[in-house]
Amino acid sequence: MLTQKNDQRMQINNHRTIDKEKYDNSNRFNTSQNDVYMNNIDKMDWNNGIDFGNMVTIKKKEKIIVIQISNSLWISYLKSGTGQLIIPSKEQLNCLTNLHVWPKEIKIIIKQKSIKMNATNENDIYINFISNKLHELDNQLKQYQTELNQKIISFYVNPLELQQLIETYIQQNLSSFRMEIEHKIELIHYDYYIQALKLEYYRYNPNEYQKQLMKQLCCSKYEQEITKQEYNLLQQQISYYNSSCHSFKCSPISQSELIDSIQDPNIRQELFNQYKEIAEQSKQNMLSLYLKSAKIQMDECNKKFDADMKKLWHDRRSSCDNEKISPVMIDLIEQRCNKIGDRIRCIYIFKAKSICVKDN
Template sequence: MQINNQSTIDEEKYDNLNRMNTSQNDVYMNNTDKIDWDNGIDFGNMVAIKKKEKPLQEQILSQKFTQLSIVRNTEQPVTIKNIIDEIDKIPNFLSKRNKSFKAIINQALSITTIIRTNEMIEQLRQMGILIYKTIFIRTHHSLWLTYFKSGTGRLIIQAKEQLNYSTNLPVWPKEINALAQKPTHINKENENEFYMNFVNKHLRILDNQLKEYECELNKRITSIPGNSLQVQHLIETYVEQNLSSLRMEIEHKIQLIHYDYHIQALKLEYYRHDPNVYQKNLMKMLCCSKYEQELTKQEFDLLQQQINYYNSPCQSFECSSLSQSELIYSIQDTNIRQELFNQYKKIAVQSRLDIFNLYMKSAKIQMDECNKKFDTDMKKLKHDRQSSCDNEKISPVMIDLIEQRCNKIGDRIRCTYIFKGKSICVKHN
């Protein structure tokens, strides 16, 4: 049984795209959208920093709320070296002692005509490891191919609905800017070629590694007598189930690249209308305001989700370590011990309820403030449109671009929190 090599990207295909793209003079870089996200906002960490000072008690409560609701994302982009290093480590689900994998191997042996030997068991295990490596490489390859498509202006497939901004501009994702570490001698005229060569090099490394693993896997599969196709499918299914978190993470990163592309393309289209300083700041203010509005709303919803989990039966007081008080259990008198335990439980449960209420109150205050601010900023936009003199008026087209960009920013944040919510569910389960 031979492996399908369609996932491998042909070098000639890369070269054709390169020649077409290098001829373009205008290179648009997505340097974390610095122009529009410099008011204390970090797209990577998803944290909004308030400019005005808060009372100490509110600062402490806000900090606790943030710790409960989300973990800040300080993850760096994954390099090819990280991928190769990680793939050389045998995951626990493919280890010799893993009971689930042993069961899969026993099931695979039962559908073949070969005699059960230690050598054959090890051969099936090695097949599982090679399947793991091919899936791992393919998954990361899809991410790097998305980087490539974004940087060459081929990320967005022409939609049925006609957009009023260009979607064939080359926009290199911020992850590539961070990984490539552009030398000082690279200027605006040749940086596109520099980033393209950087991504091409890494794609070819992944391609070559994938071909090597697929070749080894084919040899393993063809050496197995009997139902080799069924054996392969059985082990592949097991490996894919154990790599579902990785697949979900990479798919999420690809989604964010698409959102970032639209956000950047809308900004470039807005600037193409030659806005004055006030109009540039207006877009910046509204986009930041929308960011904080949607961020605090999603924080509120995620916090509610986590509190619901902590209030579930599996997280009851009896299931927590707090219920195992050595001091109370050391009391010999049964009645006194039970009475003290009931008082202790009542205080602990009420304290947790009180702090959860404080968290929700703090989150709702932030959400309402940001929602009110965005509404106010939008009203100001419409008021300025009506009251400004003709040569200073912002055009309806520019207003539409701002609104579209705000919507994409909101969609991006919702996408991130949907992923966070799914990750929490996977972790709890």
């Protein structure tokens, strides 16, 4: 039995090393994007027929809304790190909910600033950094609010007209920014749950084999879900590229100087038809190859995850009682895998929405 267990441990250890779980690197954003957005507001073309007084007022109001939206993100960072990120009742999991989990974005910023940190002052550094950022945003908010009030006094502004202009403009220009910040906050919650489940699992004092087992299964789940979402995305992209707006007629390659130079119209048309047929067939062959490759990869990852889960239960049945992984620990692994899958789906839903916003 010991030999069998050693073999099992070797299989786990020889599996692809997971030094840093992949889902942590998915869809990370630059947390200073609101600063970039604020600068872009000043560079926008305001020559759109709006009364000058209303135009200036809307510009100030937009900056205020950008700060308010950004503020919600930094508050979520702080809540996650100070154990105040409350899990909604429908999301209750079998894990602690008052854990201090500092988001990776904050850790990256602190590291980039070369701030010296150790185990004793780590928490204080994170809290001070975010608190300073919130204080900075609050000062900006007060400044822009004061400037807005002054502009309203300086110009005659029709309140009803202004409110309608603001709502219309924000809908057209801030919807994508708001959607992205809301998505970041969603990811903070997912990362919190995923880390909380890991820490809860470690409270049961897993041995090294059981630690590696969780890593392997979470990695397999990541690969299963990411390949599935990539396959679905590729299908959508193929449908898009097969639409009328991407027909051969609309393609740059539909123009051929060599064919156009042929004088005989019958020969020219015949060659063009052959050229078009070859081009369209090549396009379909290429897209089919992409889809087939993605399907193969998706199926392989599905099989691998299923095999890993079956092995988990097989190992439990065949192990000695004192080496068996408990049902509670298995449940925590499954919950964590599910949350990783949910996080990836959340990212791809956001991608799809972003494409729709850009197209509109």
